[in-house]
Amino acid sequence: MIKLKGIGEYTAAAISSFSNNEAKAVLDGNVFRVLARYFGVEEPINSTGGKKIFTTLAQSLIENQQPSLYNQAIMEFGALQCKPKSPACQVCPVQLGCYALKHSKVDVLPVKLKKVKVKERWFNYFIGIKDGYILTKQRNPGDIWQQLFDFPLIETAEKPNADDPIL
Incomplete structure (x- = not known):
């Protein structure tokens, strides 16, 4: 199902668990929040490592459960009880x-990278x-490509028009 155009991991897991009762954990914002708070996962939910941790954790919890019922329940729990x-x-x-309640971290979990x-x-x-x-200049510290040499330039806020007199 994941190979179909427009079907991502979330949609594939939801459809397969809801329609065929396959043990595929659904991960949405509500589920991330419940898992992060309950288990104390401080890895950002939108980092590569965080996605792996949450996927593994969610998948381990759905084993030996009724997948459709479990996924709907944890999503609903996050939406109504464990609200943002x-x-x-x-x-x-x-x-x-x-974990979050015990350690006063309810307001900081889940962590999300800006x-x-x-x-x-x-x-x-x-x-x-x-x-x-050839005329060159050294770039200033604190800017892109700092201390490297490049050609003189004029920085503009917009893409220059080819008819612009500065060109």
């Missing part, structure tokens, strides 16, 4: 075994040659 904000820990049926915002930059280079010498 203001979870109902005081009335939680599994609070005695919850996405790096990519800044587009346009470097417009000039090549100067005179008497066999």
Whole structure:
């Protein structure tokens, strides 16, 4: 099923467990949250290592269960009980075994890496040659390619137009 266009791991696991009762663990935000809090997994859920840890953990928990019922239950538990904000820990049926509650980490688990915002930059280079010498300059510290040599440039906020007089 995963080979079908538009079907990812989550959708394939959900369909196979709900329709065929296959032991495929579904991992969505609710499940990540429940597992991270209950087991104290501090590896970021969106890191390569974190995905492996959560996949292995979730898959081990679904063994010997009714997969369709288990997946729906843990997803629903995360949505209604172990909510992202203001979870109902005081009335939680599994609070005695919850790592996050015991260690006051309910508000910090699960851990998620922040996405790096990519800044587009346009470097417009000039090549100067005179008497066999090529004009270069050393890049400043604290910037991209620091301390490396390159050609003089003008940085613009947008892609330059070929008719721009600075070119």
